[in-house]
Amino acid sequence: QVQLVESGGGSVQAGGSLRLSCAASGIFFSISDMAWYRQAPGKQRELVAGIFKSGSTNYADSVKGRFTISRDNAKNTVYLQMNSLQPEDTGVYYCSQGIFRVGHWGQGTQVTVSS
Numbered sequence: 001q002v003q004l005v006e007s008g009g010g011s012v013q014a015g016g017s018l019r020l021s022c023a024a025s026g027i028f029f030s031i032s033d034m035a036w037y038r039q040a041p042g043k044q045r046e047l048v049a050g051i052f053k054s055g056s057t058n059y060a061d062s063v064k065g066r067f068t069i070s071r072d073n074a075k076n077t078v079y080l081q082m083n084s085l086q087p088e089d090t091g092v093y094y095c096s097q098g099i100f101r102v103g104h105w106g107q108g109t110q111v112t113v114s115s
């Protein structure tokens with residue numbers, strides 16, 4: 001059974017930081033591309049950052065220079081370090097197996113940034 005369990009969400013003021021974690025089980029994590037998506041109220045889910053099994057990364061333009069995605073294959077965990085958070089970063093953040101073709105989703109974790 002595949003499980004992607006996100007944690008680390010919360011409420012912060014603009015300019016603050018959060019670190020999201022996604023613990024994976026039931027998948028071959030080390031050979032999986034992983035990603036973080038987010039969905040703001042009333043908007044479509046969008047790709048925030050992806051990390052390939054090679055370790056290469058890609059980011060949405062809106063988060064470049066502020067967010068960093070990383071992975072620990074020994075812990076089957078992918079991270080999203082979010083710095084200089086802005087109110088427009090508010091939303092539910094989802095971990096996914098797969099970047100452009102998603103096989104599995106986590107349940108999501110709420111991030112709220114107040115001005």
